[in-house]
Amino acid sequence: MKTHFVCVISILLAVALCSAQTNSASAVPKEIPAFDVTAIDKSIDPCVDFYQYACGNWMKNNPIPPDKARWGRFDELAEHNLYLLRDILTEAQAPGKHSPAETMVGTFYGACMDESGIEKKGTAPLTPELEKINAIATKRDLIKHVAYLHRNGFPALFAFYSQPDMHDSMATVANLDQGGLTLPDRDYYIKDDAKSVETRQKYVEHVQKMMEMAGDKSEVAAEEAKTVLAVETGLAKASMDRTVRRDPKTRDHKMTVEEIVGQAPNFDLALYFADNGSPKFTSLNVGNPDFFKQVNEQLNATPLDQWKVYLRWKVINDFAPALPKAFVDENFQFNGKYMSGQQEIEPRWKRCVRSTDILLGMALGKLYVDRTFGAEGKERTLKMVQGIESAMHEDIGDLTWMSDTTKKKAYEKLQAIVNNIGYPDMWRDYSSVVIKADDYAGNAERASAFEVHREYNKIDKPTDRKDWTMTPPTVNAYYRPPMNDINFPAGILQPPFYGKLMDDAVNYGGIGVVIGHELTHGFDDQGRKYDAEGNLHDWWTADDAKEFVKRSDCTADEYSSFVSVKDDKGEVKLNGRLTLGENTADNGGLKLAYIALMHVIGNTPVKPIDGYTPAQRFFLSFGQIWCQNVTDQEARKRVLTDPHSPGRWRANGAVQNSAAFEQAFGCKADQPMVSANACRVW
Numbered sequence: 001m002k003t004h005f006v007c008v009i010s011i012l013l014a015v016a017l018c019s020a021q022t023n024s025a026s027a028v029p030k031e032i033p034a035f036d037v038t039a040i041d042k043s044i045d046p047c048v049d050f051y052q053y054a055c056g057n058w059m060k061n062n063p064i065p066p067d068k069a070r071w072g073r074f075d076e077l078a079e080h081n082l083y084l085l086r087d088i089l090t091e092a093q094a095p096g097k098h099s100p101a102e103t104m105v106g107t108f109y110g111a112c113m114d115e116s117g118i119e120k121k122g123t124a125p126l127t128p129e130l131e132k133i134n135a136i137a138t139k140r141d142l143i144k145h146v147a148y149l150h151r152n153g154f155p156a157l158f159a160f161y162s163q164p165d166m167h168d169s170m171a172t173v174a175n176l177d178q179g180g181l182t183l184p185d186r187d188y189y190i191k192d193d194a195k196s197v198e199t200r201q202k203y204v205e206h207v208q209k210m211m212e213m214a215g216d217k218s219e220v221a222a223e224e225a226k227t228v229l230a231v232e233t234g235l236a237k238a239s240m241d242r243t244v245r246r247d248p249k250t251r252d253h254k255m256t257v258e259e260i261v262g263q264a265p266n267f268d269l270a271l272y273f274a275d276n277g278s279p280k281f282t283s284l285n286v287g288n289p290d291f292f293k294q295v296n297e298q299l300n301a302t303p304l305d306q307w308k309v310y311l312r313w314k315v316i317n318d319f320a321p322a323l324p325k326a327f328v329d330e331n332f333q334f335n336g337k338y339m340s341g342q343q344e345i346e347p348r349w350k351r352c353v354r355s356t357d358i359l360l361g362m363a364l365g366k367l368y369v370d371r372t373f374g375a376e377g378k379e380r381t382l383k384m385v386q387g388i389e390s391a392m393h394e395d396i397g398d399l400t401w402m403s404d405t406t407k408k409k410a411y412e413k414l415q416a417i418v419n420n421i422g423y424p425d426m427w428r429d430y431s432s433v434v435i436k437a438d439d440y441a442g443n444a445e446r447a448s449a450f451e452v453h454r455e456y457n458k459i460d461k462p463t464d465r466k467d468w469t470m471t472p473p474t475v476n477a478y479y480r481p482p483m484n485d486i487n488f489p490a491g492i493l494q495p496p497f498y499g500k501l502m503d504d505a506v507n508y509g510g511i512g513v514v515i516g517h518e519l520t521h522g523f524d525d526q527g528r529k530y531d532a533e534g535n536l537h538d539w540w541t542a543d544d545a546k547e548f549v550k551r552s553d554c555t556a557d558e559y560s561s562f563v564s565v566k567d568d569k570g571e572v573k574l575n576g577r578l579t580l581g582e583n584t585a586d587n588g589g590l591k592l593a594y595i596a597l598m599h600v601i602g603n604t605p606v607k608p609i610d611g612y613t614p615a616q617r618f619f620l621s622f623g624q625i626w627c628q629n630v631t632d633q634e635a636r637k638r639v640l641t642d643p644h645s646p647g648r649w650r651a652n653g654a655v656q657n658s659a660a661f662e663q664a665f666g667c668k669a670d671q672p673m674v675s676a677n678a679c680r681v682w
C-alpha cells in the first residue's frame with residue numbers, strides 16, 4: 001500500500017524496504033562530521049585510487065550494520081534523521097496537548113508499534129480483501145477488481161497515474177503504463193544466467209510460504225507460486241527495458257481513450273477508467289502501448305483462476321509488513337536477506353518511522369522542519385544555488401563545440417529553472433484520513449487511498465508545480481524535467497553535505513556538487529530533450545545534438561568498463577547507458593561547483609586546513625560523500641535497477657575526467673586517476 005509513481009531524477013536512490021522487529025531505545029547518534037580527516041587512508045596515493053584514499057579508513061572502520069544492506073556517509077545522515085523523527089513521533093504519541101497533525105502521526109506510529117495488537121488480529125485485516133478476490137466470477141469482474149485495487153493503492157497488472165503532459169507541461173494528464181511485477185526488474189524474469197535462475201527458484205519458494213501462511217494447503221500453494229511466476233513472466237516479457245525507457249520519446253504516446261480501448265480490448269479499459277476513482281477524461285498518455293497489446297493476448301489465454309491467484313499474491317505481498325511477525329519475517333528473509341544481503345531486519349521503530357514518512361510524510365515533515373530547519377540554512381543554500389547557476393552560465397559560454405543558436409536556448413532553460421529549498425510552501429492536508437489506534441493495516445490502506453486520490457485528482461487540471469515529490473526529512477535531492485525545477489529537501493542540508501561552521505571548500509564539495517548535479521540533469525541525455533517550459537521539444541541544432549551524443553557516448557563507454565561487483569557468481573560491470581544521466585550529472589556537478597568555489601575564494605589567499613588546500617578539501621569533501629560499504633547482493637541488484645553508479649565510481653569516475661583534480665593533487669598524465677581519454681559533456 002505504498003505505491004507512488006514518481007518521475008524525478010535524484011542524486012540518490014531512496015530504497016524503502018518496509019518489512020518488521022525488536023524495539024531498542026538508544027539516543028540520537030552524534031552529528032556526522034562534514035569533513036573527516038580520520039576517514040582518509042594516507043598510505044594510498046590519491047592519484048592512483050582517489051576513492052580509496054578519501055574513504056579507505058572510513059570503509060575499514062564502518063562495516064555494514066547488520067540491519068543494512070548498504071552503509072555510506074549519507075546513510076549515516078539518514079539514520080540520524082530517523083532518530084530525530086522517532087523523538088518527534090514518541091512525543092506526539094505521549095499523553096498531553098497536541099495539534100491535530102501531531103495526534104495523527106503519533107496515532108499512526110503507535111498503531112504500527114503495537115506488535116501484540118497486530119499479532120492478536122492475525123490475518124483478519126487480509127480476509128475481506130481475499131474474499132473479494134474469491135468472488136470474482138468473470139473477466140469483467142477481474143478488471144473491476146484491478147480498478148478497486150489501484151484506487152486503494154495496491155499495485156497490480158499495470159500502472160495508472162497522473163503526470164504533466166509531455167508537450168504541454170502546464171497541464172496534467174492521465175497516464176497508463178506497464179507494471180504488475182513483484183521482483184525489482186523485468187530482467188529477473190527473463191535472464192538465463194545461474195544467478196537469475198536461482199533468484200526465480202527462491203522467489204517461487206517465498207511465494208509458496210506466504211500463500212501457506214495466508215491459509216492455503218501446501219500443494220495448492222506450490223501450484224499457486226508457479227502460477228504467479230508464469231503470470232509475472234508474461235508481464236515482464238511485454239515490458240520495455242529500463243535503459244530504453246530513459247529516452248522520454250519511448251514513453252510519449254498521447255491517444256484518445258477510444259484508441260487505447262480499441263488496441264487492447266480484453267483489458268476493458270473503459271470499465272477500468274470508470275471504476276478506478278479517477279475523474280473522467282477523454283485522452284491520455286500511454287507509456288508503453290505494446291505492453292497492453294501483448295498482455296491483451298495473455299488476458300485471454302490465461303484462465304481466470306490463475307489471474308485470481310496472481311491478485312491474491314499481490315494483496316498478500318503488499319499487506320505483509322502490516323501483518324503478524326511470521327509474514328514480516330518471511331518478507332524480510334526474501335526481500336531483505338536473500339535479495340539484498342541484509343543480515344537482520346531493522347528494529348520495528350525504524351520501520352514504523354519509515355512507514356509514517358512514506359504514508360503521512362508531509363505532516364511528519366512539517367514537525368521535522370519546525371524543529372530542525374532554520375532560515376540560515378535556506379539563505380546560505382540559495383546563495384550557493386545562485387553561484388552555481390552563474391557557473392553554469394559561464395561554462396555554457398566556454399563550450400567550443402556548441403553553436404551560439406543552441407547556447408541561447410540553453411541560457412533560456414537555465415534562466416527558467418525554479419529553485420525549491422527545504423520544504424513546500426503549502427502543507428498537505430490529511431485531515432480526511434481516518435487513523436485508528438488499533439488498526440495499522442487499515443491506516444496504511446486508507447493513507448494510501450488518500451494519496452492515490454490526490455494524485456488522480458490532478459488529471460486534466462493545471463499542473464501543480466508547488467507539489468513536492470520527496471518529504472522534507474529525505475536525504476536526497478531531485479530535478480523534474482517537466483517542471484524544470486531543482487529541489488533540496490531540508491534533510492540533505494546537513495553534514496556531511498553541508499556544515500554551518502565549515503569552510504566554503506567543504507560545503508561546495510558537498511552540497512555544492514549536489515546542486516550542480518541537479519542543475520546538470522536539466523541538460524543530460526534525458527533532460528536536454530525538454531525545453532525551458534518543461535516540454536518535450538527539440539531546441540538543438542542537428543550539429544550540436546550530434547556533438548552532444550558523441551560526448552555522452554564517451555561517458556557511457558567509460559563507465560561501462562567499471563566493475564561493480566566481483567564475487568563467486570562472477571564479475572558484473574556497470575551499465576553505462578542506464579547510469580548515463582547520473583554520471584553526466586556527477587561530472588557536470590563537480591565542475592560547476594568547483595568554478596563557483598573559485599569565484600567565492602577569488603584572489604584572497606586561503607591557508608591550508610588540516611594540511612589540505614581549498615581545492616584539495618573540495619575534492620576530498622566530494623569523495624567522502626560517497627564513502628560506503630555495500631553487500632554483493634545489493635550491488636548486483638543495483639546494477640540492474642539503480643541509475644546511479646556505486647560510490648567508488650561516482651568518486652573516481654568524475655575525478656578521472658577533471659583537470660582541476662589533476663592539478664589539485666599534482667597527478668601525472670600516466671597515473672590511473674588521470675584519464676587518457678577524459679570525457680566531458682558539460
Ligand SMILES: [Zn+2]
Nearest residue numbers: 009010011585
Ligand atoms: Zn541525479
